Amino acid sequence: MTRTIASAKLDIAPSSIYYLPDFITPAEEQTLINKVLTAPKPKWVHLKNRRLQNWGGIVSDRGMIGEPLPVWLSYLFPRFREAGVFEGMDAAHQDPNHCLVNEYLAGQGIMPHKDGPAYLPTVATVTLSSHCVLELYKYPENKDQGERDSTTEDNRAQEPEFSLLVQPRSLLVLKEDIYKKYMHGIREITEDDLRKGNILNLPEAMPQGIEETPVLERGTRISLTFRIVQKTLSAKKLFLRR
């Protein structure tokens, strides 16, 4: 039975972080990895420090021309519902309608950024293949709210306030304050020293303790980031409007 996110809320400030280990089984993990890796080649967008696939539609400030998520991704919706991940977010959306797939080789990462206002403030991330440490940075109060991918040099210079260890097959849910007032990023390193960096969910992510393996070597990690884009435009409606 799926645990609910309410029972997996991290008992720490700031609020609204939920970490569920073993959200999917190893067999489901392997199926998802195969689906990602056998997606049509043009689906991949190659960036300097990672590659990604965009499912559900291209998000812009005007909204998203939505297309249903493929079954291998929507397969997880009942699991999200059982866990209450997107519960009460929006009457029109019981399930996420957008998924970004990111692949990071060891040593790759993503600069500190906010996900911006196109999405409702709940992001659910399923991690495949390798762990990573997500670092959370307080968003400077004096900055414009809502700019997407505010990946500037001064963001990089800032030290993270805390971090989260996300293990393969886990689900991480970030909501509300942590979504709106913090930036998240992944350092471009090949191993993580768990004794450093104020990792808030160590008991949940390393129940065996860190004495034997205080340093985790990174492999290739694939993340599935599910969100709700509230403003959607159907291609049909756009066509009729002409």
Ligand SMILES: O=C(O)CCC(=O)C(=O)O
């Ligand atoms: O890979 C992750 O867990 C984070 C991805 C992310 O922050 C994004 O795509 O906006």
Ligand SMILES: [Fe+2]
């Ligand atoms: Fe992000």
